[in-house]
Amino acid sequence: MENSCSSVRLRPLAIIAILIYILLLGLKTPAALAASDIKLVLNGVQTDPEVGVYVDDNNRTMVPLRFIMEHMGAGVEWLAAEKGIVITRGTKVLKMSIGSSQAYANGQEIILDTTPVIKESVTMVPVRFISQAFDGEIGWDDVSRTVSIRLDSPVSSAQVSITGSYVNFRSTPEISDGNIIGLLPRGTVLQYIGTNSGWYQVQAGDGRRGWVAKDYAELISVSAPAPGAQEPPNMDAGEPSPGSQPSLPGVSRIRITGSYVNVRSGPGKGFSVLDVIPRGTMLGLVGASGDWYQVQLTSTRTGWVSKDWAEPIASVSLPDNDGLAGNLPAETKRPGNSPLGLAVIGENEVAVLAGPNPEEVEVGIAPAGSQLTIWQEQGNWWLVEMADGQRGWLAASLATFAPYQPAKITGIEARQSAEGIEVVVAASRVFSYTSSRWDNRIIIDINGATLELPKGQEIIEVRRDPLLRVRAGQFVAGTVRIVFDLRGGAALSSRAASKGSGVVFQLREPTITGTRIVIDPGHGTDPEGIEPGAVGPRGTLEKDVNLAISLKLAELLRSAGATVYMTRSGETIPYTLAERAYYANQINADIFISVHANASTSSDKSGTSTYFYAPYGSDLGEQRGERQRLAYSIQKALVAELGRQDMGVKEDNFSVLRNTMMPSVLVEVAFISNPEEEMLLADPAFQARAAQGIFNGISNYISGN
Template sequence: MVRRLTNGRWGLTLLILALMYIIALGLMARPAAADPGITLVLNGSRVNPSVPAYTDSNGRTMVPVRFVMEHMGGRVEWLDAEQGIVVSRGATTLKMWIGKRQAQVNGQAIDLDTVPVLQDGTSMVPVRFVAQAFGGKVEWDDASRTVSIWLGTASPAGQVRITGSYVNVRTGPGTSYGVIDVLPRDTLVQLLATGDGWYQVQLPDGRQGWVSASYSEVLQGNNQPQDTNPPGNNQPGNGQSPGNNPSPGNNQPGNEEPPSGQPLGTAIIGNKPVAILAGPNPVEKQVGMAPAGSRLPIWQQQGDWWLVELDNGLRGWLASSLATFSPEKPGQDNGGSETGNGGTAPGEGNQGVGNSDSNSLKITGVTVNPGPDWIEVTVQGTRPFTFKSSRWADHLIFDIPGATLAVAPGQDKVEVNRQPLARVRLGQYDANTVRVVCDLNGAANFTTTTAGSTITIRLQKPSVRGAKIVIDPGHGTDPQGSDPGAIGPSGVQEKDVNLAISRKLAELLRAAGATVYMTRDGETTPYTLSGRAYYANEVGADLFICIHSNASLSPSASGTSTYFYAPPGTALGEQRDARQRLATLIQRDLVAAIGRRDLGVKEANFAVLRNTKMPSVLVETAFISNPTEEQLLASPDFQALVAQGIFNGISDYLSGQ
């Protein structure tokens, strides 16, 4: 009896020790709990990732690497077999591994002072190391518990010349940062780095700050404007497709604020009221409503958001995709915003910068040179010049600041009528800006080169290679909560099917040379329904592809359909032909690949379609409510066929078929 009691107590003690050991191991294996008090700011914009930043046990701030780097224009790949993360941006490639302190920057081994971890299926990495690897800057504000990341592009030695009358120098790359100085036109300062629409410069007294690229230009050693185009000015000098330049943000004001007391311009609301939010982010709360047809003064711009003022004096943020920009100030009648050559497309307005004295730049003409599979348009000036490019529907627009048009009568238009270019038009957009418009009669990519006092625009038919495509796997968990979508008779969830197909489509597109962004690559997405479209606008996508599975109360309903939205007579109507053609080609090739019933191309006012600035479709691959199609949708082989069919349609669209 005594012996049994002793053995029983000893066994209990061993059990308790074992449990304590297991619990300790579990706690050691887990990353530090997310700190809800840390605010994340990327290049001046506050963001809200689904997995928030936190401080780990080594005192290092950990951030979701895919969310941060894709927001900053990078590319992130996950190597499942080795639990590796590859981050590419510009000429820099960073590789890290979950649970390892070793990393590589362009092949060079580097030791970390903490380890990347997986948290809620998201790769979390030390922010300071990643930002510094790409030439960025990290600041920590202890009072507000805010980590700010400025990730510009390291720039070779050079100078920046101020082109605006008086330009603010700010502590960071955005108008929300404080002003440390004001520089007059033609001031030269040293260039340190380039960011998203901003230049980091060093002032003569050694202070460092940021100036807007809209009101300055980069000079090379010979004090001529840089051949490549400054980031953030929507200029495609890197050979990317035109969709890489946000459209129609080309009709938006510059990033600097206007002179004191003057708005940047007017936001014109369409035929439906739109929400005004507390901040420049789709997840912010609504603070007001702009009535249909109202004209609101714009006081500030951050990315694709405008700070506007309602009639009652309330100010809030409006997504620029929900309104049209007019350069006229409220109450001003400027006789319209078209060029002097008969007008350009709606929404092309852009305020020029420069002066109109006798020494100003003159644009003297344009020539067109057709090639075997391309067309070159060369614009001539009296001295080297810079430009800003933009796109609206079937128009490519090039605004040349500080210029006047000096061509003979009748020489302001060149008819071409060869795909992809119908004609070239020149006009004096305002007193200080010459506008060159290429009217397209087919899909086109373009690149630009600068030589002396000319720029040459080469237009070619587009292809998958080089295209920027956003894939949206429908449903999943977003800031508004969990949304599994439709659920099949045997329990297959639509969100899982959509994600599996989207991942396979992304693999095909990347293998063909496209740059692919996913609104979610797991269960969660940081974007609301409309926010998914705004994300595509933000990255300047060429195409937006939304993947869904259909459902019906009738289990016999079956088939495949593809949706687009471009009502005639609206801004989206300018893209009607392109959107309908994309939907038609995807529907045709998808039905051919999977052999399901053809329900045809349809038009519907879905949020992800009406809020995207680029051609977009929503694909209903098959009916998850149909027992037969549910089992097909759950099959990896069928998912691969669906992805291949959609890929074929995208390829046909981009190749001009």
């Protein structure tokens, strides 16, 4: 049987039409096909962009720019005024303009053979130029009709350091409940990939990529100092030895002297930045290599800082090493800016105010006949320092100016008082001092002073509780050190001696009455910006919880007779993070309590913990017993009051712990990232119980229970 088709006769016009249709079908471009006809594969993963790939009139394959770049680890910014596009990936920066064939790669002009366009509100660019500019590979599979692009991970010269306490790690550059993939604590350093408006794209150590808000992070360079950070301008370009030499003899730690200094993963500028440390920070010294110090950042983490921006601090590793009576010298911690002169008070005492204005509140009294060091002049006002180290403003008309002279320490006498022991330190004028507590002694450093004691007064045996003996010596040039060796615990206070002839120190059996306690409600708005801390699933802000608990704690302590200072009592705080500790040091606080709520990437994590910091072989190490005892006392009482999981006492290198000179702790009351504990933390009744628990712990610590 013959094929029936042979009987079908086609007209010539129909044959021509069929041939044209077949020809068009074979040559059909992606632009004429459905958007899904050409597939797009990025680094081996098939994607589905909103606007599909197509071939333009110049026979060039066009791809959606932002979709590709954000999937391939690049930042894209739109320059509206010039209809320009800036793409940043690693060390490469591309710039193109809509409708223009002119482009730039790292500033070098390139002429394209087609132009970027906007299609359905999406910027489309030639795929070959993008791929080649970033040293990538492009492929085409004719069978599956697939465009594939492969780009290696960018070699970035920058990193991003988290500056917020706990910052959300998001899968996309936007605030959304569904895109949080992690929580990053302050100090976390991530690989910088790119930017998008108010966001940094970063890569975490585990390989995950995501976005963090620029408001809570800062871009830091690996091959150059971080913005504002300081490092030697002429670093040796040779490869540094990764090994560390033994610690320097007689040195246990270093102090940062630059404004903001990079801490690196190795001894050289080529190593990545782990952290940025402010001036005045003290770190334990592990070793040295060439022009670099190896320092202890946490109990398990070390880093390196340039010797150009740090200074060694003399060791105090021996139990009795306080620099007196034959021991090795230790460090004096008082800032060393030069005084302008002395304010000599007349026959009547004078009020010292919080600011250079008669409407300011009173912060202290300058005794009649006293001489106060002048540190600053503003109009007709002087910034002066009182005996307890606190500074305030004095109307210049109420005092007489005298050239600055070191205070002469001329005598020491210990005597019994109704409440304990008084130590009268006679001097040519009232002096300011700093104090620090070690396990069995209190150290008093008098800066700007010389020792002129009668022979035999360098050591005075007392042997009446709580004071065993008093020792004095010219610690270093310009600093007199007095040591109170104790028999058990003791509370310290002071007052100016009569007619400004020195200072009277009072030591008594420890009671909460009169104890100077600084409460630090974590976070808040400080001079560096808004810092909300962690945010709970329901939107509860850690800073608000911290403040509520702290205010309740302050009320309990004041009712018990304690002298309470707060780093903030509202939203704003006048101190940066490091300055919170310096404030406590300046007023010679006995105890420092920083109140926080914890956070975790896991919403299941819960419980209470308390932190202290006192590394062995450092000045803080001499307080290790006291700091641990305070931490354990508060942790035990807080867990008993709240009934949450006991996560224990931990040690970590928090700024407020490493920079305070008195026993200090950081309390993590509960996890704000846990839905149940977030609700508790927002409950005033729970806040009151938390305050009561901390109060009980402080009371037990002071009483020795």
